[in-house]
Amino acid sequence: MLWDRIQQLSEILSLFFCIGFSIVSLFWNSNLVVVTVASSQKAVDVITSSVDSAGGIFSGLYQRFQSNEALRKERDSYAKLVDEYKVYSHDIKVLQNDNQSLRKELEFQPNINYPTIRAEVLSVRLNSIYRTIVINKGKSDKIYPFMPVISRAVNESGELIPAIVGKVIASNSSSAVVQPIINSNFNMGVQVEGGSLWAILSGNSGRGTYVILNFLDSGVIINPKLYSQIGPIVPDEHGLEKVGIAGREVYSSNGGGVFPAGLPIGIIVEEGPRAGSFKTAFVKPHVKFDELQFVTIIKKLPDKWVEDWPEEKNITIENPFYGELNFPGEEPEGKSTGKELKSTPVIVKPTDVNNRENIKKQIPPPTVKKPEIKKKIPIVDEEEEEMIRNIDGNQ
Amino acid sequence: MIFEKIVIFSGIILAHILNGSNLFDFGPEIKPDFMILFVIFFSLRKGELAGLWVGFIGGILSDAGLGGEEGSGGKIYYKIGVHSLSFSIIGYLLGKFGRSFYNENYISITVYAFGITILMRAFTYTLFSFFFYSNLNYSLLICSIYNAVLAPLTFFVLSWTYKLQPSEGLR
Numbered sequence: 001m002l003w004d005r006i007q008q009l010s011e012i013l014s015l016f017f018c019i020g021f022s023i024v025s026l027f028w029n030s031n032l033v034v035v036t037v038a039s040s041q042k043a044v045d046v047i048t049s050s051v052d053s054a055g056g057i058f059s060g061l062y063q064r065f066q067s068n069e070a071l072r073k074e075r076d077s078y079a080k081l082v083d084e085y086k087v088y089s090h091d092i093k094v095l096q097n098d099n100q101s102l103r104k105e106l107e108f109q110p111n112i113n114y115p116t117i118r119a120e121v122l123s124v125r126l127n128s129i130y131r132t133i134v135i136n137k138g139k140s141d142k143i144y145p146f147m148p149v150i151s152r153a154v155n156e157s158g159e160l161i162p163a164i165v166g167k168v169i170a171s172n173s174s175s176a177v178v179q180p181i182i183n184s185n186f187n188m189g190v191q192v193e194g195g196s197l198w199a200i201l202s203g204n205s206g207r208g209t210y211v212i213l214n215f216l217d218s219g220v221i222i223n224p225k226l227y228s229q230i231g232p233i234v235p236d237e238h239g240l241e242k243v244g245i246a247g248r249e250v251y252s253s254n255g256g257g258v259f260p261a262g263l264p265i266g267i268i269v270e271e272g273p274r275a276g277s278f279k280t281a282f283v284k285p286h287v288k289f290d291e292l293q294f295v296t297i298i299k300k301l302p303d304k305w306v307e308d309w310p311e312e313k314n315i316t317i318e319n320p321f322y323g324e325l326n327f328p329g330e331e332p333e334g335k336s337t338g339k340e341l342k343s344t345p346v347i348v349k350p351t352d353v354n355n356r357e358n359i360k361k362q363i364p365p366p367t368v369k370k371p372e373i374k375k376k377i378p379i380v381d382e383e384e385e386e387m388i389r390n391i392d393g394n395q
Numbered sequence: 396m397i398f399e400k401i402v403i404f405s406g407i408i409l410a411h412i413l414n415g416s417n418l419f420d421f422g423p424e425i426k427p428d429f430m431i432l433f434v435i436f437f438s439l440r441k442g443e444l445a446g447l448w449v450g451f452i453g454g455i456l457s458d459a460g461l462g463g464e465e466g467s468g469g470k471i472y473y474k475i476g477v478h479s480l481s482f483s484i485i486g487y488l489l490g491k492f493g494r495s496f497y498n499e500n501y502i503s504i505t506v507y508a509f510g511i512t513i514l515m516r517a518f519t520y521t522l523f524s525f526f527f528y529s530n531l532n533y534s535l536l537i538c539s540i541y542n543a544v545l546a547p548l549t550f551f552v553l554s555w556t557y558k559l560q561p562s563e564g565l566r
Contacts, residue, residue: 022480123415177462206531
């Protein structure tokens, strides 16, 4: 009887369950059911990795078959050469020793002074609303959230460099989730090559696999070719970084305490949309995320000050843009701009406080034009006379 | 009966795996969403209840693929519910109302795949913006076009696999 009733109401009950479960999970997003469901992803990622590998085998099989005959002939000729090269192995060892000692003499320092571990990429989900990369190393290999992730990449000059992939955001015993720099929720402090230009890099660029540099000084010229059509560009007292930063390298600055300073990220390609009084620029990352197979995790936890910094000490700027200056006696303009910007508060950590002060110093204080008093003008009443006397007294 | 459900579930898993792989990618930005095609197929062929459940389970798997994020106090926050809500609601509505206007041929499959993909992704985007933040990187148009191109072939393969003809699910 009850079963028949349930059968009759199955559509309504199913609808309520599916919608109810989804909404409860969205509001209460760390409950046990949600955690269990999310943990099941690991098994799927392992299969995904296998499918990718299998796909690679099939596509490569045809090409291998074609080149097999040619390779066989080459192999015979190279076999003879190998015998000859065996003689050189001793020379190589000598050269390697020389190389090591010369590097020491030149005080050659590797870029990363932290232990690293290599991991295989299980899946790269670039098409999802929250882009993630899953890797096959986890807590059992001492991989913890906020550890920087890098990968080998080729820069514009064709050199092999370690470029930033992202950071670990969650890890379980045998796998971890990496938030790539092209994730829309990714932010980090960066520095532009060849100058003291700092900015915030964000993954929420709205343009495919590019990232965006936010809060660039409005005086910075991003593409000098555009300006040269108007007139000559002369470097000002702030330095050469004001002349064309397009094509320059972007490095990590360690401003956020997560990434070591000086790790390459990508190159600036073009100017982005203007954000209030600041400029933005699109950056093309060095890492090709769709071709990632292996990554390296830097075993560096966030700097001590980041962990100790209490939430309540963060400074929130309600309006991060400096609009038009309103001079005394003028009607305040752009009320709507203030409303729009209020909805995007920016959290400023201690490193940004100095920048904020510098920005304030760069903006000249509003100048008040002294009123010229013409003595010939007849004074109408005593109040006006008193006012003019006060002004004269202040001068 | 149970075997049929197991086979359908295997199809959902396969769609999820294909979404995470790069087998059908054209560069880093042009990628299909097989889960949406799978939900559309079952909504149109088997009706609203199948559309609802396939959308829900497929959505849950897609949400699980988003991973967790460590928040304050070391607590991990997940994004379960975004895809499951959008996929299940649209799967249900498509099965309930969409089938009456649907006359299966290559053009209608393509048009439906394009329209429903854009609708599902727009709904997912709206939910994500409401519960989390505005994501400017989420592709609506490119993925929908690619899905529309792949839809006839996918429908053919799924029809053959599940032995479901266009008229079978209609009451």
